[in-house]
Amino acid sequence: MKGQYLSPPVDDRLIWDAWLAMHNLPAMLAADEISLFDALVDGPLPLDALAARCNVNPRALGIMNSLLCGLGFLVRREGRYGLTPTSRNYLVKSSNFYWGVLLSGFRQSAPNTELLLAALAPDAAHEGGENAKGWEAGEIPLDRAIGIAAFMHAHSCAPAIGVAQHPVFADVKRFLDVGAGSGVFTIAVAQRWKHLRGSVLDLGTMCTAAQKYIDEGEVADRVDTVALDFFRQPWPSGYDALFFSNVFHDWSDETCLDLARKAFDVLPSGGRIMLHEALINDNFDGPATPASFSVLMLYGTQGRQFTLPEFAALLGKAGFVDCEASATCGYYSLVIARKP
Structure with a gap:
């Protein structure tokens, strides 16, 4: 942009939404891979206990869980993560309505899944790009x-x-x-x-x-x-x-x-x-x-x-x-x- 910067008539949230939607399916697939939703079937858990049950890095899990909460697949109350009606019915493996088999078929077209799983590994270094x-x-x-x-x-x-x-x-x-x-x-x-x-x-x-x-x-x-x-x-x-x-x-x-x-x-x-x-x-x-x-x-x-x-x-x-x-x-x- 040359010369004086002028305010645009609308903000850019729709652009950000479209761009960063690239993590929505990978987060669901990574959660399915580590059996995150199944770990919560018996009730809500704090982050450290949930990470231990899923055998993943707590910091990375907390970051991914914020997205899953924002998408409506998890809820966080009093420091504990729990299932929502949607995740309990459609993302728990034992449910009659489980979607995971279908979603996993798109894993190759969602390469960020592998990056997210690598970051979730218990010994992930998180050294950056x-x-x-x-x-x-x-x-x-x-x-x-x-x-x-x-x-x-x-x-x-x-x-x-x-x-x-x-x-x-x-x-x-x-x-x-x-x-x-x-x-x-x-x-x-x-x-x-x-x-x-x-x-x-x-x-x-x-x-x-x-x-x-x-x-x-x-x-x-x-x-x-x-x-x-x-x-x-x-x-x-x-x-x-x-x-x-x-x-x-x-x-x-x-x-x-x-x-x-x-x-x-x-x-x-x-x-x-x-x-x-x-x-x-x-x-x-x-x-x-x-x-x-x-x-x-x-x-x-x-x-x-x-x-x-x-x-x-x-x-x-x-x-x-x-x-x-x-x-x-x-x-x-x-x-x-x-x-x-």
Whole structure:
């Protein structure tokens, strides 16, 4: 998109729904393979007990169960997972109405099933895909960086415009977008708030890829790039807001806490951390599309999608206070917390 970013007349939830529906059948097939629904015939179970009965990784099972809840095949009450009337009648192997034999015939046409089953294995490492490994190693080839920037720009342009409408930016003078990809959020914020100066922080090749979008967005006079490996090199100071979009969902809870602490250390008193993510319900029971996004993170990265209370707890451990969230566009929310 060249020039001024203009808000689209509708959000992009239908696109996300269609894209991430690719996990619906694989989740059902994986659940059938591990006899998940059969394990619940005698009554609801907490996650750890259910994972033990199915002999799978509890963390991976919790991620998949959020999708199954969002689809209406599981229900979660008081921390325990149970069957719904649909799953009890149609997905339990002993039922006269069992659909599994039919559904399993489509397993070859649902290759994500194997990825999900691999992630559910008790000893699964969850090391992430090639892109996550590139950031972890501190090196991404330029051709891949250009592709990553284009991919991220495509699904982030509308949400970036939504983020830029938040009134919090009226008080922000210098904005640092960490792991910024194409720089789309910095561009949108700089276009909306003319007083603000922004920086796009990422690996060198990603910054090279982002420069094209900065130039096309006509904000190069107020947006620069900072080529830096944020895992290994000291972070710059002098910014009163640090922003992360689709970053925390890539990494383990321990790594996310480390990133939050680094942000806390370089922010001034009153400075803000901002996390832009598609949130899971507080009860870990959907919505289906963000839960499916979390399944994608499960086998494509080292992370997952978070709930707001989880973010509040994580940011609280790093020293931040006053954590709150506001919807931006589609399934996304902007989570903001303050350094005292």
